[in-house]
Amino acid sequence: MHHRTNSQRYAFTLLEMIVVIIVLGILSSMIIPRLTGTRGREFNLTVDRVADVVLMFAHRVSTSNKPSGLRFNTEAMQFELLQKFELEGERFWDIDPLAQPVVLPVWLDQESLAIFVNGELTDTSHWPITTTPGETRPLVEVILHWEDQNAVIKLASHAIGPTIWVDGSGVALLEPIDLDAEGRGREEW
Numbered sequence: 001m002h003h004r005t006n007s008q009r010y011a012f013t014l015l016e017m018i019v020v021i022i023v024l025g026i027l028s029s030m031i032i033p034r035l036t037g038t039r040g041r042e043f044n045l046t047v048d049r050v051a052d053v054v055l056m057f058a059h060r061v062s063t064s065n066k067p068s069g070l071r072f073n074t075e076a077m078q079f080e081l082l083q084k085f086e087l088e089g090e091r092f093w094d095i096d097p098l099a100q101p102v103v104l105p106v107w108l109d110q111e112s113l114a115i116f117v118n119g120e121l122t123d124t125s126h127w128p129i130t131t132t133p134g135e136t137r138p139l140v141e142v143i144l145h146w147e148d149q150n151a152v153i154k155l156a157s158h159a160i161g162p163t164i165w166v167d168g169s170g171v172a173l174l175e176p177i178d179l180d181a182e183g184r185g186r187e188e189w
Helices: 014-036 038-063
Strands: 068-073 078-087 090-095 113-117 120-122 129-131 140-146 149-155 163-166
Touching (some): 038 078, 068 113
Antiparallel strands (some): 068 078, 068 129, 078 090, 113 120, 113 140, 140 149
């Protein structure tokens, strides 16, 4: 009588190993970019949100009868749109209820955001960039940088919204033209 031994395998075949390596490679190629690109996407989102606050500032200046202001609150690490309120004869600046402050990510430091007014670096932690209805708005530039990424959000005094330049690419700022001075006053728009 022959006894057959029940032979059990204790090893993987070469084909099984290749399949496992390919599956792990595919999974890692999907997961690793998601993990490493998170800060880059968060930086771009912060740039977009800061641009939205600058857009609201331009809107408030042109439509509101109350003074508006922009401030980078270094203590709270947030970029804020302010409005001047009056309560019981007291006037004070407070956060505009229609524009949520932009809280900078915790991995950005205070030097990551700079505000320029008419080309000069401005510290807004104690006094915001302000405009009064009916006055000409200054040129406002907000610069955000992190590692090798730079973003410039520029609001010209004549513009209704900001232009955004990220790492040197964006849309050029439109300059006002006096059509009459150029002899094009009768052209249709």
